[in-house]
Amino acid sequence: MYIPTYEDMLAAHVRIAPHIRRTPVRTSEYLNELTGAELFFKCENFQEPGAFKVRGASNAVFGLDEDQAAKGVATHSSGNHASCLSYAAKRRGIPCNVVMPYTAPQAKKDTVRRYGGQITECEPSTSSREETFAKVQAATGGDFIHPYNDHRVIAGQGTCAKEFIEQTDGLDTVIAPIGGGGMISGTCLTLSNLAPETQVIAAEPEQADDAYRSFKAGHIIADDAPKTIADGLLVPLKDLTWHFVSDHVSDILTVSEAEIIESMKLSWKHLRIVMEASSSVSLAAILKNKDRFAGKRVGIIITGGNVDLDTLPWTT
Known part of the structure; x- marks a missing residue:
């Protein structure tokens, strides 16, 4: 760690x-x-x-080397990290895949999509979020930027x-x-x-x-x-x-x-x-x-x- x-x-x-x-x-x-x-x-x-999550998301996204960035980024989030990561990824011109509970506020889903993030919905539980994310990351290969348990995010x-x-x-x-x-x-x-x-x-x-x-x-x-x-x-x-x-x-x-x-x-x-x-x-x-x-x-x-x-x- x-x-x-x-x-x-x-x-x-x-x-x-x-x-x-x-x-x-x-x-x-x-x-x-x-x-x-x-x-x-x-x-x-x-x-x-x-x-605020745009700070950690931007630090993680713009800290990636070119090879990592080419594969895009991925995360799970109830909303704000998803939208902020999508925003940062759009500014760098790379893909962003996010897993969100289906109960997340529509305003937050709309923001993710506005910035080009691709949403996969899950049940509103930590276990469902993490299980669904594992499948999405395996399919996309994006760099996992955890919403909070990530040194790049915390520094940001x-x-x-x-x-x-x-x-x-x-x-x-x-x-x-x-x-x-x-x-x-x-x-x-x-x-x-x-x-x-x-x-x-x-x-x-x-x-x-x-x-x-x-x-x-x-x-x-x-x-x-x-x-x-x-x-x-x-x-x-x-x-x-x-x-x-x-x-x-x-x-x-x-x-x-x-x-x-x-x-x-x-x-x-x-x-x-x-x-x-x-x-x-x-x-x-x-x-x-x-x-x-x-x-x-x-x-x-x-x-x-x-x-x-x-x-x-x-x-x-």
């Missing part, structure tokens, strides 16, 4: 610069008053494919925290959602070197709390098919992301489905941005634990904004 280094993150930062956006940081006086904290929102939902995700610290002149805490742990791992990689005094906290749905239970138990506990509105957080930790979570994360906080939905609504109303359910767990966790964050400078990574507007959670 190769563990990415700070130098890998710095190299990724240079490699992906032509292919991603340096996303803005937003604030809200109302949300500051509501939480008692000074909140800074890093808007990765403003990336061209609508999610770590570039977000580098920008964030530079844009805010330092933070007491950074909080981000956790599913498989790619963004959290990249955040830990960067902050443990660039700003070791900054705490890293993860947020997770109560109905898909395997990372929380793993954190408390001291070893990976994997659920096969959890059910939550936060569709991007359905996957379990793996060995590489567990390394960062177990060594560097200060805590994992869980929130209910109702709290996630309320957080989405608040972000629409007061930040005036689209925040998908998987992103909303972070703000929900702060609202649920106000005393813990009161008086602190808190960075929140808005990981994605790919929302199906025809099926908003408070209208179904």
Whole structure:
């Protein structure tokens, strides 16, 4: 197992610069008053494919040598990694094959297809996803770029925290959602070197709390098919992301489905941005634990904004 280094993150930062956006940081006086904290929102939902995962995907795709690239890339994903990998592959002019659960939001499937990705659907479980992917990769020969348990992906995700610290002149805490742990791992990689005094906290749905239970138990506990509105957080930790979570994360906080939905609504109303359910767990966790964050400078990574507007959670 190769563990990415700070130098890998710095190299990724240079490699992906032509292919991603340096996303803005937003604030809200109302949300500051509501939480008692000074909140800074890093808007990765403003990336061209609508999610932070374009960072890791671009680092992996543009790091391939010509022989590898000629065979294309392949992955499995509930949506955002699939669309971001398709985007990066299109920019390099190589094929991209993705396995997605049939329950993935239509907005995310549409984005994958818009960027030229070829979709094979599977059942909404980790086991079905991995079994279906094995068949697809055998047929295509594409380089497997795992959604999160890949050193190239983690190094790419770590570039977000580098920008964030530079844009805010330092933070007491950074909080981000956790599913498989790619963004959290990249955040830990960067902050443990660039700003070791900054705490890293993860947020997770109560109905898909395997990372929380793993954190408390001291070893990976994997659920096969959890059910939550936060569709991007359905996957379990793996060995590489567990390394960062177990060594560097200060805590994992869980929130209910109702709290996630309320957080989405608040972000629409007061930040005036689209925040998908998987992103909303972070703000929900702060609202649920106000005393813990009161008086602190808190960075929140808005990981994605790919929302199906025809099926908003408070209208179904």
